[in-house]
Amino acid sequence: MAKSFLSIEQLTQRYPDGKGGEFTVFENASFGVEKGEFVCILGHSGCGKSTIMNILAGLSDPTSGVVKMDGFEVSGPSLDRGVVFQNYSLLPWLTALKNVTFGVAARFPQWTKVKVIEHSTAFLAKVGLTGDAIHRKPSQLSGGMRQRVSIARAFANEPKLLLLDEPFGALDALTRGTIQDELIKVWSDTDQTVFMITHDIDEAILLADRILLMTNGPMAQVAESVEITIPRPRNRTQIVEHPNYYAIRNHLVQFLGQRSADLSDQTSGANNRPVDVRIDLTDMAEGDDPEPASVLRAVEG
Numbered sequence: 607m608a609k610s611f612l613s614i615e616q617l618t619q620r621y622p623d624g625k626g627g628e629f630t631v632f633e634n635a636s637f638g639v640e641k642g643e644f645v646c647i648l649g650h651s652g653c654g655k656s657t658i659m660n661i662l663a664g665l666s667d668p669t670s671g672v673v674k675m676d677g678f679e680v681s682g683p684s685l686d687r688g689v690v691f692q693n694y695s696l697l698p699w700l701t702a703l704k705n706v707t708f709g710v711a712a713r714f715p716q717w718t719k720v721k722v723i724e725h726s727t728a729f730l731a732k733v734g735l736t737g738d739a740i741h742r743k744p745s746q747l748s749g750g751m752r753q754r755v756s757i758a759r760a761f762a763n764e765p766k767l768l769l770l771d772e773p774f775g776a777l778d779a780l781t782r783g784t785i786q787d788e789l790i791k792v793w794s795d796t797d798q799t800v801f802m803i804t805h806d807i808d809e810a811i812l813l814a815d816r817i818l819l820m821t822n823g824p825m826a827q828v829a830e831s832v833e834i835t836i837p838r839p840r841n842r843t844q845i846v847e848h849p850n851y852y853a854i855r856n857h858l859v860q861f862l863g864q865r866s867a868d869l870s871d872q873t874s875g876a877n878n879r880p881v882d883v884r885i886d887l888t889d890m891a892e893g894d895d896p897e898p899a900s901v902l903r904a905v906e907g
């Protein structure tokens with residue numbers, strides 16, 4: 607099997623349990639992400655999503671296992687991997703524009719100052735920030751605007767991989783919807799590879815090419831990789847009318863409501879890969895029996 611652009615190989619994370627022993631967050635987790643893919647990861651609180659993201663970012667080392675990007679082992683943070691956290695993490699003493707140019711100038715040291723500003727301004731505009739707003743400091747911006755700056759900053763650096771850790775978690779539903787649309791727009795313009803943590807099933811279906819489902823911890827597993835068989839461009843109001851929408855949604859709800867617990871705390875094999883799940887009602891002829899078994903094709907990955 608050809609190696610993926612991002613290859614997570616037999617990742618194990620154990621932590622001290624506070625009683626002299628240790629507990630295993632996940633063991634031998636293995637999966638891949640292809641170049642240009644948008645992958646979301648869903649799972650209950652504490653299953654290890656942020657731990658995986660921190661390892662992918664190079665911010666922490668796993669107990670064992672490796673992550674390879676473009677064939678090279680990830681170790682330590684790098685401008686090749688951009689991270690957007692829920693809490694914005696902007697530099698408070700710099701304006702929105704300077705928060706973006708700061709990273710762009712470091713990423714592209716050969717660029718002129720004018721080019722850095724043009725590039726950064728263009729990315730801020732992609733997320734709806736123009737005019738006076740880009741010269742304000744984070745404390746003078748709303749939460750939604752700050753998160754737009756974070757997203758613009760991350761994309762403007764053109765990292766090979768963008769890691770988004772619940773980037774919309776702190777936003778109200780309306781702002782969240784607008785910024786999700788902007789995120790899709792920037793992503794489709796740039797063809798970045800994105801790995802995103804979310805707790806929101808509908809957000810994941812709207813944004814992702816594929817959703818990874820984690821069982822509950824300890825000993826969590828990335829149990830399934832669910833393909834989102836809904837064509838792009840997707841629109842939040844029309845997507846719900848697609849025949850696959852509720853079939854996929856019900857599958858995810860069922861996993862998180864039941865199977866994530868049923869499958870939890872199981873010892874895992876040496877190479878613990880998710881099962882590929884493809885749900886597509888559109889390739890059924892009219893009059894076919896819409897039994898889940900006939901539309902749900904699970905293939906060992």
Ligand SMILES: Nc1ncnc2c1ncn2[C@@H]1O[C@H](COP(=O)(O)OP(=O)(O)OP(=O)(O)O)[C@@H](O)[C@H]1O
Binds near residue numbers: 631651653654656823
């Ligand atoms: N540095 C650490 N030391 C000890 N235990 C840790 C450490 N970091 C995380 N954990 C534990 O590892 C497990 C996984 O944590 P993690 O934050 O990755 O989960 P998560 O799926 O991202 O949760 P949430 O959705 O609530 O953010 C939890 O039980 C957590 O308490």
